Amino acid sequence: MTRSLLAVYPGSFDPVTFGHLDIIHRASRLFDGVTVTVLNNPSKQPLFSLEERMAQLRLVTADLPNVTVDGFAGLTVDYARLKGARVLIRGLRAVSDFELELQMAHTNKTLAVELETCFLATSNEYSFLSSSVVKQIARFGGPVEHLVPQAIAEELRAVFPLSQSLEK
Numbered sequence: 001m002t003r004s005l006l007a008v009y010p011g012s013f014d015p016v017t018f019g020h021l022d023i024i025h026r027a028s029r030l031f032d033g034v035t036v037t038v039l040n041n042p043s044k045q046p047l048f049s050l051e052e053r054m055a056q057l058r059l060v061t062a063d064l065p066n067v068t069v070d071g072f073a074g075l076t077v078d079y080a081r082l083k084g085a086r087v088l089i090r091g092l093r094a095v096s097d098f099e100l101e102l103q104m105a106h107t108n109k110t111l112a113v114e115l116e117t118c119f120l121a122t123s124n125e126y127s128f129l130s131s132s133v134v135k136q137i138a139r140f141g142g143p144v145e146h147l148v149p150q151a152i153a154e155e156l157r158a159v160f161p162l163s164q165s166l167e168k
């Protein structure tokens with residue numbers, strides 16, 4: 001009997017970018033099922049609520065039948081165990097990501113030895129891209145349509161209207 005291979009892609013996704021979406025698409029071709037899980041990064045103050053980020057992710061992954069979206073207020077490894085997932089996916093953009101990602105992978109390994117972290121190299125065209133950069137551009141009224149799906153760009157414009165950016 002073959003067991004289906006489930007992977008969890010954890011992150012803040014505040015908001016989801018084309019870089020995240022690229023990783024989701026590629027992971028969905030590697031694993032039987034992928035759950036994109038919105039978690040809290042204790043060192044970040046999110047712009048969008050957990051529910052808003054989940055709704056955004058559901059919208060932009062609606063065309064991927066083996067991808068589901070969830071949220072969790074706790075440890076990533078506890079979520080993965082709860083779901084019976086064996087793999088955690090993380091994207092690596094550059095060497096600068098590596099140190100923190102390796103530390104996280106090793107920490108998670110000490111908490112759940114059965115879980116493997118699988119790093120996918122971010123596609124070259126998105127290697128500069130982060131949610132923080134997107135928020136910074138949107139805050140000052142710059143264009144973000146080339147960085148995030150249209151629906152997300154519209155949500156950012158609603159949060160940071162042009163008039164607000166000009167006031168500052």
Ligand code: PNS
Nearest residue numbers: 010011012013039040041075076104107
């Ligand atoms: O998109 P991010 O902010 O790089 O994602 C980081 C995230 C949310 C995956 C990480 O902070 C996390 O796993 N948070 C949940 C709490 C946890 O499990 N911490 C231990 C991991 S070292």
